[in-house]
Amino acid sequence: MIAKNMNLYGITPSVGRLYGKLYFNEDPMTLDDMRDALEMSKTSMSTGVRALSEMKMVEPAFRKGVRKDLYKSEEDxxxxxxxxxxxxxxxxxxxxxxxxxxxxxxxxxxxxxxxxxxxxxxxxxxxxxxxxxxxxxxxxxxxxxxxxxxxxxxxxxxx
CATH class of the missing domain: 1.10.287 (Helix Hairpins)
Known part of the structure; x- marks a missing residue:
């Protein structure tokens, strides 16, 4: 549903699925988490996160003890x-x-x-x-x- 709606704003279905995954996930995710969940390449995940970040739809997150970059969706x-x-x-x-x-x-x-x-x-x-x-x-x-x-x-x- 989210991916289809985001297509109205010129966002590709794969980036829409990425946002949907981040939005419905309880915790922030690493690029590896996203790759595993969506079965897409890490490069695709990185490109998608960058695009979503530029649109202020995804933001960096922090979790104590995690050294990899974490991301969460903008809830608003x-x-x-x-x-x-x-x-x-x-x-x-x-x-x-x-x-x-x-x-x-x-x-x-x-x-x-x-x-x-x-x-x-x-x-x-x-x-x-x-x-x-x-x-x-x-x-x-x-x-x-x-x-x-x-x-x-x-x-x-x-x-």
Missing amino acids: WYKSFTSLFGNRWRHHTETNIEEAEETIQELEKLYHVTDDQQLKEKVTKDIERLRYAQNYYRWLMRFIQVVESGEIFQYVPKQ
Whole structure:
């Protein structure tokens, strides 16, 4: 169930299974524990843990007398979602804003070097559309901030 749901957020089924195993396990686990439980390579476990850690869905743990690295799942799914959503959407949204600006600059150059009136009209319309897109992406950045800050829970309370 968890692996299927995590696929909605762009997380592979194997990483989803890893998170599910950590979530339902009572105690923190080593990479060897995970490998044995999921019958996957230690390299796959390490890559999966790193990905989950970057998304703040897994964190290091400590147990007295254990020298190997231990990991446990983040229990707060709301926190995990806001972190995952923010990280993924922020990167893509920032990229879209930058690419739109670069395209606008190129179109403005084209506008100033051509005498073709139809082309100038087309360029002007395209620039307007790109500015509209930038405004949308700036709005989306504000929305991402509302999610990341936890302010979203004032509007859509946790249950």
